[in-house]
Amino acid sequence: MKEKTGYGTAIGKIILMGEHAVVYGEPAIAIPFSAARIKTNIIEGKGSVILDCDLYKGSLFNAPKRLFGLVYIIRKITEDFGEELKDFNINIESNIPLERGMGSSAAVSVATIRALYEYFGKNLAKSNLIKLTNISEKINHGNPSGIDSAVIIGEASIYYLKKAPPMALGINLDSYLIVADTGIPGQTKEAVKSVKRLILSNPQRGKSLIKGLGILAKETKEILKVKDSVALGRLMTEAHQILDELEVSNDTLNHLVNVARESGALGAKLTGGGLGGCIIALASTKEEAQFISDRLLANGANNTWISYMGVDKI
Ligand code: MEV
DSSP: OOEEEEEEEEEEEEEOOOOOOGTTTOOOOEEEEEEEEEEEEEEOOSSSEEEEEEEEEEEEEEGGGGHHHHHHHHHHHHHHHHHHSSSSSEEEEESSSSSSSSSSHHHHHHHHHHHHHHHTOOOOOOOOOOOOOOHHHHHHHOOOOSSHHHHHHHHHHHHEOOTSEEEOOOOOOOOEEEEOOSSSSSOHHHHHHHHHHHHHSSSSHHHHHHHHHHHHHHHHHHHHTTHHHHHHHHHHHHHHHHHHHTOOOOOOHHHHHHHHHHOOOOEEEEESSOOSEEEEEEEHHHHHHHHHHHHHHHHHHHHEEEEESSSSSS
16 A cells, blocks of 8 residues: 655745734735745654654654644644544754744744645645644744744735735845844744833833834835835834844844945845844845855854845745
């Protein structure tokens, strides 16, 4: 008899504008990031389910806390199908380091849900995929806005407001985005909690910073329509300053943002949850992007990627 297998894949994401503020109902803009890819393979096994990924290899039941969201949905899907949680193994591969603000936790869930549905021979409706991914994200991050799952599942740029359907945003800018990894794992859950603490301790200041990020996201949407890369760069730098005031940046992120700007970037900011992870910078030409990327690598970045913004997907 042919062995049962299941395969699922998912790409990453980059938040262009509005991280953190989106949790409080402000708009944000996210772009699919196809340089990051997660692949989940499920094959038949014997006994306990073995999970094999960058963070852990061993029995699903002993997986570390960071994987509880994933473990929960694996268990839920299996039980919902009336199957037993045994006799299969799950292998998750990622071509990017996990926890870098590129949406890896949502992407791991999406790839694994897709693989499980294929393994059990079931059709997966998009609405169900979104629901299951958000359950896992809630366990991982506490209070996710849903932007990561929306852009990763939709694989297209979106203007996103919590609890509203994502709005497709065709981005076609004649400029280049540089993504630079600090090499330090981001801490989305911690960062989201610390923003909440800041808002609770000083509601007036906290809310005004969040509102400021929302205004920048709305302006970005308009600027993307007129394809003004210089203005986008300026807004990115302004957003970074607010994120720094929200205390989700750190010395390493600020250093890379400054290196990018001193090397001629039109603007730069952290992307995603912060407290580690990546920065993004904008450049007018491929040569300038390459120069900025080289400077970032020479000044502490662990890795960089360059993407043309002239097509929807980066
Ligand atoms: C994480 O990629 C983006 C945050 O805004 C959290 C969220 O929206 O769930 C920091």
